[in-house]
Amino acid sequence: MANFSDEASTGFTYLLHQEMDIVADFSVITDKCIKDLLCIDACPSGAIHPTPDEPRFSEVTQLYIDAEQCSNCGSCYVTCEVNAIFGAGELPEEFAEFAEINAEFFRC
Numbered sequence: 001m002a003n004f005s006d007e008a009s010t011g012f013t014y015l016l017h018q019e020m021d022i023v024a025d026f027s028v029i030t031d032k033c034i035k036d037l038l039c040i041d042a043c044p045s046g047a048i049h050p051t052p053d054e055p056r057f058s059e060v061t062q063l064y065i066d067a068e069q070c071s072n073c074g075s076c077y078v079t080c081e082v083n084a085i086f087g088a089g090e091l092p093e094e095f096a097e098f099a100e101i102n103a104e105f106f107r108c
């Protein structure tokens with residue numbers, strides 16, 4: 001997929017997984033996140049936190065996905081303008097640590 005832009009590549013990967021019926025259990029937000037809230041509005045499961053009305057919103061530099069709430073519907077993938085979101089099973093190596101970083105946010 002080297003000829004695809006990041007955005008097209010992410011969308012293509014998601015669609016390919018849907019076509020092949022390969023669905024990661026949940027999605028992960030990386031530090032590419034700019035907290036523009038687009039994914040929060042797009043998520044039908046309320047899986048993305050902190051929301052602006054939650055106490056920790058001003059303390060964090062990115063948003064996180066609650067793996068237990070996420071249905072991996074893909075709505076946030078296509079909404080994120082900076083391609084900060086990946087399926088847990090398709091995280092690029094440089095973002096591998098973010099599955100645990102997302103999980104850690106919800107343990108605090």
Ligand code: SF4
Pocket residue numbers: 026027042043044045046047048065069070071072073074075076077
């Ligand atoms: S994949 Fe769907 S359910 Fe999971 S965080 Fe994104 S929008 Fe919400």
